[in-house]
Amino acid sequence: MTAVPQLPAEALYAERMSKSFGGLKVFHDVSFTLQPGGLLGVIGPNGAGKTTMINIISGRLAASSGQVRLGETRIDGRPVYDNAGRGLVRSFQQTATFSGHSVSDNLRSAVRFARRDLSVLERLAPLLEQFGLVENWNRHAEVLPYGLQKMLGLTMALATQPRILLLDEPAAGLEKSERSNIDAYVGFAQREFGCGVLLVEHDMELIRRLCPEVIVLDGGRLIATGSPDEVLNRKDVIDAYLGGGDEEDGDAEH
Numbered sequence: 001m002t003a004v005p006q007l008p009a010e011a012l013y014a015e016r017m018s019k020s021f022g023g024l025k026v027f028h029d030v031s032f033t034l035q036p037g038g039l040l041g042v043i044g045p046n047g048a049g050k051t052t053m054i055n056i057i058s059g060r061l062a063a064s065s066g067q068v069r070l071g072e073t074r075i076d077g078r079p080v081y082d083n084a085g086r087g088l089v090r091s092f093q094q095t096a097t098f099s100g101h102s103v104s105d106n107l108r109s110a111v112r113f114a115r116r117d118l119s120v121l122e123r124l125a126p127l128l129e130q131f132g133l134v135e136n137w138n139r140h141a142e143v144l145p146y147g148l149q150k151m152l153g154l155t156m157a158l159a160t161q162p163r164i165l166l167l168d169e170p171a172a173g174l175e176k177s178e179r180s181n182i183d184a185y186v187g188f189a190q191r192e193f194g195c196g197v198l199l200v201e202h203d204m205e206l207i208r209r210l211c212p213e214v215i216v217l218d219g220g221r222l223i224a225t226g227s228p229d230e231v232l233n234r235k236d237v238i239d240a241y242l243g244g245g246d247e248e249d250g251d252a253e254h
């Protein structure tokens with residue numbers, strides 16, 4: 001196998017990102033920086049704009065104004081496979097695996113999508129073993145239990161050998177007992193690939209465990225930045241959650 005070239009470690013810059021759908025402005029002037037190897041949590045009630053933000057950063061949507069850069073390169077609105085080749089990938093809230101294809105084929109597809117070398121799968125071996133994907137190597141993705149499908153989707157994101165990883169509610173749909181897999185996954189991504197991780201999540205226990213810093217979105221605006229304990233004690237953040245009626249999993253307690 002040929003050696004996999006290491007992509008440069010570059011920071012992700014969101015600069016006054018805004019997004020409108022027709023006359024509806026859903027995202028307003030949001031700016032932040034994610035350093036290489038860093039971990040930034042993103043929280044906010046339902047409809048706050050978290051998924052829209054990931055759609056813009058991953059290239060699926062162009063910002064209406066402002067921009068997103070990876071190092072010096074503007075990436076919002078660029079083809080998703082282009083950004084994956086550059087080392088930026090996202091995971092999906094729901095599972096995003098190919099039905100009718102084995103675990104092995106799904107992972108190989110992810111490698112090919114980002115134009116990487118298959119040797120990257122060797123680097124993933126400890127994680128594949130830990131999640132129970134090795135013992136299901138030749139089974140079709142759709143017959144796996146939901147939690148395993150979710151971990152396959154997340155591991156496919158890592159198979160693109162990313163430097164910036166955008167995680168859209170990785171714990172959604174997982175049993176409480178399965179959620180420590182997300183801790184292991186994020187730790188592995190940072191250690192093995194030096195990933196900068198943007199973690200969108202409703203599970204506040206997970207956010208508190210993993211994230212030194214979070215940003216809070218509400219109504220498409222960035223309303224707070226700080227440590228999870230700092231922001232979750234702020235009145236405007238508490239009001240945003242109470243107003244938003246987000247009671248998913250009962251996790252947004254303060």
Ligand SMILES: Nc1ncnc2c1ncn2[C@@H]1O[C@H](COP(=O)(O)OP(=O)(O)OP(=O)(O)O)[C@@H](O)[C@H]1O
Binds near residue numbers: 021024026044048049
């Ligand atoms: N393609 C679209 N056209 C019109 N409005 C949209 C579109 N996509 C998202 N929106 C609106 O943008 C706002 C933000 O939605 P988004 O899905 O980004 O929120 P979210 O914070 O991810 O919510 P959740 O936590 O429920 O996943 C919502 O009001 C939504 O209805």
